[in-house]
Amino acid sequence: MINFWKYQGAGNDFIMIDDRNNTFNSNDFEKVAFLCHRRFGIGADGLILIRLKEGYDFEMVYFNADGHLGSMCGNGGRCAVRFAHTLGLFENKTSFWAADGAHEATLDDKQLVHLLMNPPGEIEVNNDHYFMDTGSPHYVRFENDLANFDCVTEGKAIRHNERFNEEGTNVNFAQVTGKQSLDVRTFERGVEDETYACGTGVTACAIAANIEHDMQSPIQVKVLGGQLAVGFTKVSDKKYTDIILTGPATPVFNAEIEG
Numbered sequence: 001m002i003n004f005w006k007y008q009g010a011g012n013d014f015i016m017i018d019d020r021n022n023t024f025n026s027n028d029f030e031k032v033a034f035l036c037h038r039r040f041g042i043g044a045d046g047l048i049l050i051r052l053k054e055g056y057d058f059e060m061v062y063f064n065a066d067g068h069l070g071s072m073c074g075n076g077g078r079c080a081v082r083f084a085h086t087l088g089l090f091e092n093k094t095s096f097w098a099a100d101g102a103h104e105a106t107l108d109d110k111q112l113v114h115l116l117m118n119p120p121g122e123i124e125v126n127n128d129h130y131f132m133d134t135g136s137p138h139y140v141r142f143e144n145d146l147a148n149f150d151c152v153t154e155g156k157a158i159r160h161n162e163r164f165n166e167e168g169t170n171v172n173f174a175q176v177t178g179k180q181s182l183d184v185r186t187f188e189r190g191v192e193d194e195t196y197a198c199g200t201g202v203t204a205c206a207i208a209a210n211i212e213h214d215m216q217s218p219i220q221v222k223v224l225g226g227q228l229a230v231g232f233t234k235v236s237d238k239k240y241t242d243i244i245l246t247g248p249a250t251p252v253f254n255a256e257i258e259g
């Protein structure tokens with residue numbers, strides 16, 4: 001039996017497993033895909049193992065819903081922080097290890113998680129889109145009517161175009177809704193569908209909004225499943241530091257499944 005928790009952060013949902021004793025076979029992609037399947041399994045956008053890591057409070061091992069190891073996941077990271085807190089792995093402030101290296105995070109008294117993201121490397125500014133890696137690869141394009149936008153068809157076409165077909169990319173569409181606010185919709189690789197939220201994606205959108213529209217930090221971001229915020233400090237042209245993703249991370253239920 002596998003004991004698991006289901007968590008969600010702004011509607012981006014994850015199976016969380018306390019794997020501090022390293023018993024989950026992380027090469028069993030089929031099993032992860034089964035557990036994440038919304039008809040045959042538990043149903044989730046991804047699966048996260050919490051493991052021990054020397055020098056850190058824990059390690060987050062993140063898989064996409066298709067069963068393959070993903071890169072960094074911002075919403076999953078916040079959920080991992082809240083779960084690790086309930087496991088007693090830290091008190092107020094944590095530092096943990098993820099696919100893109102070390103992260104720090106705090107949990108506030110409203111149970112919001114503030115997660116320090118790693119700065120993107122090179123930020124590509126193209127004619128009609130941005131491309132950067134905020135822990136995961138993200139394509140960002142600004143749109144004017146996001147409510148009536150076909151995110152799945154457009155996102156899938158970009159994810160499978162000549163450039164991205166092999167490695168894949170997450171695809172975000174952002175709309176400016178105020179002086180410091182955006183709406184964002186995301187097509188996620190590995191889920192191969194639109195999700196309700198994407199943390200590394202809204203982080204990329206906030207940075208793109210600073211470059212494209214001189215939008216200042218902190219930026220409020222509305223996504224299908226709720227509200228996130230991204231704070232940052234601009235160091236120089238296309239260089240950012242202190243990038244903090246803030247948002248909810250909520251336990252949904254705890255159960256066991258045969259496996």
Ligand SMILES: N[C@H](CCC[C@H](N)C(=O)O)C(=O)O
Nearest residue numbers: 070071073074075198199200
């Ligand atoms: N939902 C995640 C992003 C997952 C990235 C994943 N789809 C990949 O590209 O490996 C987030 O909140 O940041």
